[in-house]
Amino acid sequence: MIVNVQDPSLEAHNLTVIYHRKPVLWNIDFSLPKGEIIGIMGPNGAGKSTLLKAILGLAPLNSGHSRIFGKPLNEVRKKVSYIPQRQTIDWDFPASVTDVVLMGRYPSLGLFKRITKKDREIAQQALEQVNMTEYANRQISQLSGGQQQRVFLARALAQQADLYLLDEPFVGVDASTEAAIVQLLRNMKNEGKTIVVVHHDLHTAADYFNWLVLINASLIASGPTEKVFTDELLRNTYSGKLTVLSQVGDVMREQNFPVREK
Amino acid sequence: MTTQQLIGFFLLEEPNVQMVVAGTLLLCGMAALVGCFTFLRKRSLVGDAVSHSVLPGICLAFLLSGEKNPLILLLGALATGLLSLILMEALSRNRLTRPDTAISLMLSFFFGLGILLLTYIQHQGNASQAGLDKFIFGKAASITEADVQLFLISGIIITAAVIVLLRGFYLISFDEDYARVTGFPIKLLRLALSVLTVWTVAIGIQAVGVVLMAALLITPALAARFWTHSIGKMLIIAAIFGMISGYTGSFVSYLAPAMPTGPWIVVVATIIAVFSMLLAPDRGLYARFKIRSRNREKTLLENILKLFYQIGEKSNHLQGTILEEDLLNHRAFATEELQSGLKKLTQQGLLEHSLLDYRLTNKGLAEAQRVVRLHRLWELYLQRYLHLEPDHVHDDAEAMEHVITPEIEAQLELILGNPETDPHNTIIPPRA
Numbered sequence: 001m002i003v004n005v006q007d008p009s010l011e012a013h014n015l016t017v018i019y020h021r022k023p024v025l026w027n028i029d030f031s032l033p034k035g036e037i038i039g040i041m042g043p044n045g046a047g048k049s050t051l052l053k054a055i056l057g058l059a060p061l062n063s064g065h066s067r068i069f070g071k072p073l074n075e076v077r078k079k080v081s082y083i084p085q086r087q088t089i090d091w092d093f094p095a096s097v098t099d100v101v102l103m104g105r106y107p108s109l110g111l112f113k114r115i116t117k118k119d120r121e122i123a124q125q126a127l128e129q130v131n132m133t134e135y136a137n138r139q140i141s142q143l144s145g146g147q148q149q150r151v152f153l154a155r156a157l158a159q160q161a162d163l164y165l166l167d168e169p170f171v172g173v174d175a176s177t178e179a180a181i182v183q184l185l186r187n188m189k190n191e192g193k194t195i196v197v198v199h200h201d202l203h204t205a206a207d208y209f210n211w212l213v214l215i216n217a218s219l220i221a222s223g224p225t226e227k228v229f230t231d232e233l234l235r236n237t238y239s240g241k242l243t244v245l246s247q248v249g250d251v252m253r254e255q256n257f258p259v260r261e262k
Numbered sequence: 263m264t265t266q267q268l269i270g271f272f273l274l275e276e277p278n279v280q281m282v283v284a285g286t287l288l289l290c291g292m293a294a295l296v297g298c299f300t301f302l303r304k305r306s307l308v309g310d311a312v313s314h315s316v317l318p319g320i321c322l323a324f325l326l327s328g329e330k331n332p333l334i335l336l337l338g339a340l341a342t343g344l345l346s347l348i349l350m351e352a353l354s355r356n357r358l359t360r361p362d363t364a365i366s367l368m369l370s371f372f373f374g375l376g377i378l379l380l381t382y383i384q385h386q387g388n389a390s391q392a393g394l395d396k397f398i399f400g401k402a403a404s405i406t407e408a409d410v411q412l413f414l415i416s417g418i419i420i421t422a423a424v425i426v427l428l429r430g431f432y433l434i435s436f437d438e439d440y441a442r443v444t445g446f447p448i449k450l451l452r453l454a455l456s457v458l459t460v461w462t463v464a465i466g467i468q469a470v471g472v473v474l475m476a477a478l479l480i481t482p483a484l485a486a487r488f489w490t491h492s493i494g495k496m497l498i499i500a501a502i503f504g505m506i507s508g509y510t511g512s513f514v515s516y517l518a519p520a521m522p523t524g525p526w527i528v529v530v531a532t533i534i535a536v537f538s539m540l541l542a543p544d545r546g547l548y549a550r551f552k553i554r555s556r557n558r559e560k561t562l563l564e565n566i567l568k569l570f571y572q573i574g575e576k577s578n579h580l581q582g583t584i585l586e587e588d589l590l591n592h593r594a595f596a597t598e599e600l601q602s603g604l605k606k607l608t609q610q611g612l613l614e615h616s617l618l619d620y621r622l623t624n625k626g627l628a629e630a631q632r633v634v635r636l637h638r639l640w641e642l643y644l645q646r647y648l649h650l651e652p653d654h655v656h657d658d659a660e661a662m663e664h665v666i667t668p669e670i671e672a673q674l675e676l677i678l679g680n681p682e683t684d685p686h687n688t689i690i691p692p693r694a
Contacts, residue, residue: 056443077445084439093302093436094491103433107444111430139491159444 001233002030003223007070009034009163009194010055014064017047017054018252025050028064030213030222037189038196039209039225043238046216048198049085049167056082056165068163078107081161083152085168091148092141100140100151101126104158126157129184146177153181157188164188166197170204182208205229271516278403279516282523285405286508288413289466290478290527292420294504296462297479298486298497299455302435306480307362308350311369313463313475315346317376320397320464321383330393332412339464340457346372347456373472400471400524402512409468416465420458424497427454432493469508470524477528478504485535488542507531561664562603567612567630568637569593570622571691581627583619631691637663638684638691639674645685646678652685 008031015028025047032038040048053059055066057073068076081104104126105119127133130150135143143151149169156164170178185195185208199205205212205225212228214220214237221228221237274280300309316339323338324330346368353364380395396404424431430451433441442448459479466475486500511527540547569589574580589600604620607613612626622630640659644650650658666674675693684690 053439056439058439058442074445077443080443082440082443084437088439089437090304094487094493094496095436096491099493100436103437103440106429106433106441106446109429111427111446141491 001221001223001228001230002219003227004031005033007034008032010066010068010196011070012051012055012064012066015051015054015061015066016063017050017059018062024217025054025215026218028215028219030219032194032196032213032222033211034194035189035192036194036210037185037208038194038211038213039205040196040198040213040215041200041202041205041237042215042220044200046237048200048215051215052082052165052167052196052198056080078159079162081156081159081164083156083164083166083169086145086148086152086172089148091143095140096136097127097132097138097140097143097151097154098123098136101154101158104155107159122160123154123158126154129157129187130154131180144174145172146174149173149177149181153184162193164193164195166195168198168200170199170201202234271513277407279512281405281407281410282402282512282516283509285410285413286402286469286512286523286527287505288410288417289462289469290482290504290508291501292417293462293466293475293478294482294486294500295421295424295497296455296458297504298483298493298500299431299435300459300479301483301487303455306476307365308347309459309463309479310476311350311365311372312343312347312460313467313472313479314369314376315372316340316343316460316464316467317397317472318342318372318379320467321376321379321394324383324394325379332409336412336461336464339467340460342372343460343463344456347460376472396471397467398471399473399522400467400469402469402523402527403515403519405468413465416461420462423454423458427451428493431455469511470527474524474528477531478507481528481531481535482507485531485538488538488545503531503534507534557664559603559606562599563607563612564633564664565593566595566600566603566607567622567626568633570613570620570626571630571634574622575688581622581624583616583621585619632693633663635691635693636666636671636674638688639671639678639681640666641684641686642678642681642690643674655685 011031012028015025017025028051040051042048050059054061055068055073066073068080073080101123102115102119105115105122109115109119124133124136127136130153132147132150132154135147135151140148140151153166153169156166169181173181185197188195189210197209199208206229209225211223212225213222214228214233216237221233270276271279274283297309300306319338319340319342320335321338322342323335326338327334350361350364350368353359353367354361358364359367377398380398383394393401393404430441430446433446434448434451434455438448441451462479463472463475466478470478482500482503483496485503486496489499490496507527507530510530511523514526515521515523538546541549543549566589569592570584571580573584573588573592574582586600586604589595590597595603604613604615607626608615608620611623612629613620614623614626637659640662641652641655644655644658645652682690
């Protein structure tokens with residue numbers, strides 16, 4: 001069940017990543033619609049985060065390419081906002097909440113342009129949207145997990161992008177923050193934004209996402225949630241019968257084989 | 263040492279003193295500035311390895327040019343420092359070694375190579391080589407006017423580069439992936455930072471030597487981090503700390519000419535760092551200790567008030583008079599602690615003290631009632647929602663009752679729906 005769309009927000013063509021041992025992404029090929037909340041799901045080690053990173057040029061591609069709004073990433077970087085996993089960041093860094101949200105303005109400011117009053121207003125609005133206004137001057141090391149995630153979301157909002165890629169935003173986050181984030185994502189969708197979320201909780205998937213991408217090293221399914229969220233497809237995704245593929249990947253790496261014959 | 267000599271130092275009368283002071287101030291200041299990013303990017307050990315790796319470059323530059331021109335030596339230092347940095351990154355990126363192994367390997371290899379070359383030079387019988395060995399432990403006293411000119415130009419360029427590229431350096435130190443996705447020139451920024459670091463090291467070793475150079479990078483940054491949460495302030499504070507260390511170091515070695523400047527600079531910088539660890543507001547040890555002792559006192563006072571209430575409950579006279587022994591009979595307070603607690607409560611107007619006994623004032627009763635109420639609400643909450651047995655809830659509630667904000671209290675009330683009794687069937691007093 002792989003549904004392709006016309007005029008996609010994000011498309012991947014033959015993406016293959018062998019990322020020092022596992023996880024392996026194998027020949028991932030899909031296209032995603034615009035203006036939807038899209039979930040990327042799969043078991044642990046299925047390569048969900050690696051897929052985001054491969055699309056964003058953060059993981060080395062062994063083959064394939066991706067396009068965003070029909071263009072290579074380099075031409076649309078300002079339109080793309082990435083929210084990395086909160087745990088990958090050192091939160092004991094000398095920065096206030098406002099400092100981090102203002103980083104969302106850096107892409108349009110570049111290295112040298114000064115931060116203007118307008119930028120500060122945009123940052124403040126972003127903080128309002130995630131309900132963190134009263135924490136504006138707080139040092140980031142004093143935030144709870146949920147608050148850190150909201151700050152990251154505010155940074156993405158301040159960027160005023162069209163495509164948002166979130167890597168496991170609900171991990172280690174309290175229930176009220178999760179609900180607030182979901183509501184915010186829906187508001188963003190209503191404004192025509194496209195949101196792609198790496199997620200692992202099956203219970204909430206059908207509720208949160210309009211479109212689902214199921215992967216386990218290779219692409220199992222991509223399509224509207226009502227078509228993809230079926231017992232059979234989920235079983236295929238989570239049954240782990242792709243171990244042979246991973247083994248091939250391991251052997252190729254060990255013996256230094258190329259992934260594609262050239 | 264006469265007073266006149268001391269005054270002479272402060273007035274910088276001797277040209278030699280002028281050079282040493284100007285030199286150390288410049289190089290300590292810029293090392294602290296650049297070192298902030300080494301510190302924030304968690305590259306302290308890389309800084310140490312790079313410092314050791316400039317030694318062979320200096321020797322090679324001398325061998326090739328046959329003279330001790332500071333600019334040529336600087337170029338040699340830059341060459342091997344950067345080479346070592348590149349090799350370290352390549353080794354760990356290609357997973358040939360772990361990062362810590364790569365650092366250790368390059369540090370010892372380049373330093374060893376430097377010592378070899380130095381020994382070779384010394385046995386060559388070239389008279390102009392005298393003083394090259396100062397690069398191992400540093401010798402600030404030999405800083406010349408030509409050196410200071412080079413330091414000044416370097417200092418201006420390095421400071422300007424840090425200011426101009428601050429946003430980029432800040433972003434790659436905090437979240438490199440984000441910087442890369444948004445199209446910041448990561449490679450260029452990293453290269454710029456590397457060049458600035460190696461350059462600073464190559465200059466700084468004149469005063470402190472390759473062995474101690476990492477301290478000039480890291481220690482002021484570490485100290486500064488304790489005092490502020492803002493990167494701009496951190497850079498300024500670090501530079502000031504670095505310069506204080508440099509100035510004090512040259513002062514000490516002026517007082518006692520046998521004393522080496524470099525090690526003194528490092529000792530002073532470390533003293534400043536230790537002082538910051540102890541005394542900085544918020545993050546310092548003393549601040550943390552004060553918070554802990556304030557919490558302990560709050561707990562003590564609230565426990566005493568609670569006891570007054572509980573004894574009063576039994577005798578049906580909430581504001582009855584109570585002797586110190588009564589309190590001690592009910593709860594194992596340390597006598598001294600109890601006495602100081604009673605004294606504080608009396609001062610705060612929560613207790614009334616007559617010759618022998620104490621009783622709750624109206625204000626004290628309200629406060630006692632609040633604490634008891636919170637304790638019993640918590641017990642109920644723990645029993646209902648954490649499914650703890652009634653005989654297990656007391657100790658947890660005992661700790662929690664002291665940290666309740668009014669908002670949490672309101673939430674507790676909302677969840678529990680204003681109950682009247684706790685798990686032990688004692689009455690929960692109403693809100694005062």
